Amino acid sequence: MDSILASSTSTLESVKHFINVACEPHWFMIISVAAFFIFLIGYRFWTKPAVAATIAALVTLFFLASCLDDNFNKIVTKADNVPIVIMMVSVAFLLWLAFRQAAINDERMEKGEPLLEAGADDKVLVWPDLVYSELIALVLCTALLIVWAIVLRAPLEQPANPNVAPNPAKAPWYFLGLQEMLVYFDPWLAGVVLPGLIVVGLIAIPYMDKNPRGNGYYTFKERKFAITSFLFGFIILWVVLIIFGTFLRGPNWNFFGPYEFWDHNRPAALLNTEFHDLFWVNLLGRPLPGHYLMRELPGIILLGGYFLLGPLIMKATVFRKLSRDIGFMRYSMLCVLMLFMLLMPIKMVLRWTLNLHYIVGITEWFLNV
Amino acid sequence: MINQFGNWIRESQIWGSIFRHGVPRDRRTRAMAILSNVFLHLHPVAVRKSGIRLSFTWCMGGITFFLFLVEIVTGVLLMFYYRPTVEYAYFDIQGLRAHVTLGLLRELHRWGAHAMVIAIWLHMLRVFLTGSYKPPREFNWSVGVILLVLTLLLSFTGYLLPWDQLAMWAITVGSNMARATPGAGSEGPLSAFIQIGGVPLVHAGDDARFGLLAGTFVGPNALLRFYVLHCVFIPCVVTVLLAIHFWRIRKDGGISGPL
Numbered sequence: 001m002d003s004i005l006a007s008s009t010s011t012l013e014s015v016k017h018f019i020n021v022a023c024e025p026h027w028f029m030i031i032s033v034a035a036f037f038i039f040l041i042g043y044r045f046w047t048k049p050a051v052a053a054t055i056a057a058l059v060t061l062f063f064l065a066s067c068l069d070d071n072f073n074k075i076v077t078k079a080d081n082v083p084i085v086i087m088m089v090s091v092a093f094l095l096w097l098a099f100r101q102a103a104i105n106d107e108r109m110e111k112g113e114p115l116l117e118a119g120a121d122d123k124v125l126v127w128p129d130l131v132y133s134e135l136i137a138l139v140l141c142t143a144l145l146i147v148w149a150i151v152l153r154a155p156l157e158q159p160a161n162p163n164v165a166p167n168p169a170k171a172p173w174y175f176l177g178l179q180e181m182l183v184y185f186d187p188w189l190a191g192v193v194l195p196g197l198i199v200v201g202l203i204a205i206p207y208m209d210k211n212p213r214g215n216g217y218y219t220f221k222e223r224k225f226a227i228t229s230f231l232f233g234f235i236i237l238w239v240v241l242i243i244f245g246t247f248l249r250g251p252n253w254n255f256f257g258p259y260e261f262w263d264h265n266r267p268a269a270l271l272n273t274e275f276h277d278l279f280w281v282n283l284l285g286r287p288l289p290g291h292y293l294m295r296e297l298p299g300i301i302l303l304g305g306y307f308l309l310g311p312l313i314m315k316a317t318v319f320r321k322l323s324r325d326i327g328f329m330r331y332s333m334l335c336v337l338m339l340f341m342l343l344m345p346i347k348m349v350l351r352w353t354l355n356l357h358y359i360v361g362i363t364e365w366f367l368n369v
Numbered sequence: 370m371i372n373q374f375g376n377w378i379r380e381s382q383i384w385g386s387i388f389r390h391g392v393p394r395d396r397r398t399r400a401m402a403i404l405s406n407v408f409l410h411l412h413p414v415a416v417r418k419s420g421i422r423l424s425f426t427w428c429m430g431g432i433t434f435f436l437f438l439v440e441i442v443t444g445v446l447l448m449f450y451y452r453p454t455v456e457y458a459y460f461d462i463q464g465l466r467a468h469v470t471l472g473l474l475r476e477l478h479r480w481g482a483h484a485m486v487i488a489i490w491l492h493m494l495r496v497f498l499t500g501s502y503k504p505p506r507e508f509n510w511s512v513g514v515i516l517l518v519l520t521l522l523l524s525f526t527g528y529l530l531p532w533d534q535l536a537m538w539a540i541t542v543g544s545n546m547a548r549a550t551p552g553a554g555s556e557g558p559l560s561a562f563i564q565i566g567g568v569p570l571v572h573a574g575d576d577a578r579f580g581l582l583a584g585t586f587v588g589p590n591a592l593l594r595f596y597v598l599h600c601v602f603i604p605c606v607v608t609v610l611l612a613i614h615f616w617r618i619r620k621d622g623g624i625s626g627p628l
Binding site: 080083086087090091094095097098101102115116117118119122123124125126127128129130131133134137138141142145146148149150152153154155156157158159160161162164165166169170171172173174175178179186187188190191192193199202203205206207209211212213214215216217218219223227230234365366367368 | 393396399400402403409412413414415416417418419420421423424425427428431432435436439455459462463466473475476477478479480481483484486487490491493494495497498499500501502503504506507510511514515517518521524525528531532533534535536537538539541542543545546547548549550551554556557558559560561562586587588625626627628
């Protein structure tokens with residue numbers, strides 16, 4: 001009996017260990033990106049109610065079972081983390097709802113049948129049809145919010161003390177994706193330029209997307225490029241990073257698996273590979289040039305090539321039709337925004353594989369990429 | 370008896386002066402109910418039937434607006450109990466917990482704010498996935514993005530007000546970013562070049578972070594500044610933009626649908 005118990009405990013421990021490892025930054029991102037594309041490619045299969053319900057049941061089961069683990073339970077049920085669990089559930093559910101309707105619409109369009117949203121002339125009066133649904137929604141939301149407020153007290157920690165910094169010191173949860181980006185980029189990029197570009201890019205979407213189809217109804221087939229790139233930004237680079245930053249980043253912004261104890265004594269990760277070292281010392285076997293501009297020249301050329309040649313190469317290959325359709329200005333804008341967005345996963349991969357610190361590191365000017 | 374009383378009220382001069390139309394029972398009076406009410410007339414009189422299905426809109430824009438109203442009501446009530454100074458802020462919040470009857474105000478305000486951030490993201494997701502930003506609604510999408518940014522800023526400025534460790538250090542982490550603004554932060558790229566005769570113009574005492582915090586650290590000035598931004602300035606801007614946002618929905622053809 002004891003041996004059975006012992007062996008099942010050790011199996012459980014090895015499962016937990018496996019999941020802890022699978023949540024390490026590179027695995028977590030690789031698995032997320034893979035799941036993202038598998039979902040998009042097979043969206044007609046994954047959104048079938050039976051399939052989606054099975055997945056939802058399995059995830060719920062896994063989540064509830066995980067709550068038996070002390071370390072997992074502690075971080076998930078922290079009052080300020082509850083909204084993030086709610087966000088995960090609602091984003092997943094509504095993505096399913098949207099892609100379910102997209103799958104139905106896409107199939108109907110192939111068969112030449114009318115859309116779910118068809119019937120533009122089929123109008124109803126706002127009073128009572130809309131006003132009453134709004135009233136019901138209002139009452140339901142009020143009730144939910146009051147229940148939430150009764151069940152969960154708003155946290156209040158010790159009085160502010162500028163001399164005692166908590167570890168980890170985390171930004172508000174909705175900015176944790178940006179704080180996670182600080183692992184890979186300097187603050188001027190992760191904290192200022194990238195958020196600025198996110199806002200500019202969002203505003204620019206309707207002016208860059210000249211595809212007239214998919215206006216006012218759910219579809220994926222007619223807008224594959226637009227939906228994939230938007231969702232990659234929203235799901236992978238925003239929501240997934242928030243989840244990662246909230247649940248898997250502990251003291252010293254170190255990675256901790258979901259079942260791991262937050263050990264304050266684990267030292268911060270070391271970074272020591274610079275692109276100029278890789279190029280001059282490792283590749284050419286020469287000492288670093290004295291002047292910093294000369295030293296960083298290979299990195300500057302690499303980045304310049306990325307931003308200047310990238311659009312040209314894509315224009316001649318994958319974006320041939322798109323670049324013709326939307327014109328020079330829109331295409332340039334699209335490329336700048338997309339290349340900045342892709343810089344994030346690229347820098348992540350470089351960090352995991354080469355432990356690369358900076359591609360261009362002009363520390364003299366604080367200009368590090 | 371009750372019916373008679375109801376009729377007596379509806380036939381009175383006071384009722385008639387407020388509601389210019391009869392009970393909304395037929396097409397004409399139902400249209401009048403929307404048209405003659407300053408709040409309801411943000412709606413069109415009639416909408417596409419498929420547009421108001423819950424599975425199409427998810428109601429997330431409406432919920433975001435509802436939560437904004439909750440934040441205003443609970444926020445005003447909270448302002449009665451709270452003084453934005455380093456001496457009082459934390460203890461006012463503590464007192465709010467301990468002494469105020471039905472002390473759910475702070476809970477409603479805090480969870481409502483979290484929920485509003487989530488709801489506005491989901492609203493944006495829905496608008497994107499239905500392609501509702503496409504012509505003629507491009508401009509309204511842009512207004513919506515600004516509203517999204519302002520919602521995050523509202524939440525961010527409110528984060529500091531409890532003046533506990535969580536608040537102070539979250540704002541410290543967040544506002545440290547401003548120090549790295551290119552050309553405007555003391556540790557930002559290219560800032561070192563902005564100088565006259567060797568005297569740097571951008572330094573810790575006048576850079577973007579200083580402007581945000583009214584100081585070089587998160588202290589009393591930052592608390593007051595965030596309080597004013599949180600309670601007065603940003604809500605006013607949001608209200609104006611909301612009016613534009615709602616008005617444009619109507620002008621651009623109501624809830625979107627296939628053309």
